Structures are given as structure tokens and as C-alpha cells.
Amino acid sequence: MPPKKTIPENQNQETTGVKALMDKINNIANDLATLDVITLTGDINLEKVANQDTVDFEKLYKNIGENVKNSVNVDVVAFTHIELDCDSVMFVKRGIGESEKVLLEVHNETIKTAQETRLGVVRLVKDIIGI
Numbered sequence: 001m002p003p004k005k006t007i008p009e010n011q012n013q014e015t016t017g018v019k020a021l022m023d024k025i026n027n028i029a030n031d032l033a034t035l036d037v038i039t040l041t042g043d044i045n046l047e048k049v050a051n052q053d054t055v056d057f058e059k060l061y062k063n064i065g066e067n068v069k070n071s072v073n074v075d076v077v078a079f080t081h082i083e084l085d086c087d088s089v090m091f092v093k094r095g096i097g098e099s100e101k102v103l104l105e106v107h108n109e110t111i112k113t114a115q116e117t118r119l120g121v122v123r124l125v126k127d128i129i130g131i
Contacts, residue, residue: 028125035082039107041100044075078107082115103123 075093077100082088092104 025125025129028121030120033084035080035111035114035118037078037080037107037111037114039077039079039103040074041103043079044074077103079110080107082111101104 046110075090077093077096079091081090093100096104
């Protein structure tokens with residue numbers, strides 16, 4: 001039986017570092033593959049939770065529609081989903097009022113800004129990895 005080869009410690013760390021970088025680039029690429037923008041209107045009544053000074057909006061966003069310690073009554077004004085190849089779906093609530101028209105303008109500006117930001121991130125990643 002041939003002797004077992006061992007990987008030098010610094011080479012193992014190098015491999016782990018490269019893998020971690022590639023995983024991060026893969027996560028960025030997956031995140032950049034689609035763009036979802038949802039514009040909501042309505043009421044969110046929050047109860048103060050003991051020992052909590054701030055609201056975790058990311059957690060709240062994930063729990064909208066579930067029975068949590070919040071009263072949520074929201075309507076979707078607009079929803080846009082855009083794929084990397086520019087296939088897209090856009091929903092706009094029927095019969096929107098004047099205040100919702102302003103929200104629709106904000107929705108459209110958010111899409112534009114997000115697309116510009118993503119293009120900047122793509123260029124940055126491209127420059128970092130040298131392609």
C-alpha cells in the first residue's frame with residue numbers, strides 16, 4: 001500500500017480560502033440572477049417586545065402575513081420580477097388611487113436604481129476576478 005500523502009497546512013488553508021471566495025462569488029451571482037421588487041401599502045401595527053428597542057424589519061418582512069405579535073394589513077400595489085435574461089413579470093394593482101400612483105413611481109425608480117446597482121456589482125466582481 002503506497003504511503004498516505006498529506007497536504008501541507010498552508011496549502012490546505014489556501015484551498016479553503018479559494019473555496020470560500022468562490023462560494024461568495026457564486027452567492028453573489030445567484031443573487032444577481034433575479035430582481036424582485038414588491039411595493040406594499042397598508043398598516044403594520046407593532047407591539048413593543050420586551051427588551052427590544054428596535055424593530056428587525058428583515059424578520060418582519062419574512063413574517064408578513066403570518067400570525068406574529070404584529071397586526072398586518074397590507075395590499076400589494078406593484079410587484080416586479082426580472083430574470084437575468086431580462087424576462088420579466090410586472091403586476092400593478094387594478095384601479096390604483098392617486099396616493100398609490102406615487103407609490104408606483106417609487107416602485108419604478110426602485111427597479112431602475114436596483115438594476116444600476118447590480119450592474120455596478122457585476123462590473124466590480126468582473127474586475128476582481130479579471131474577466
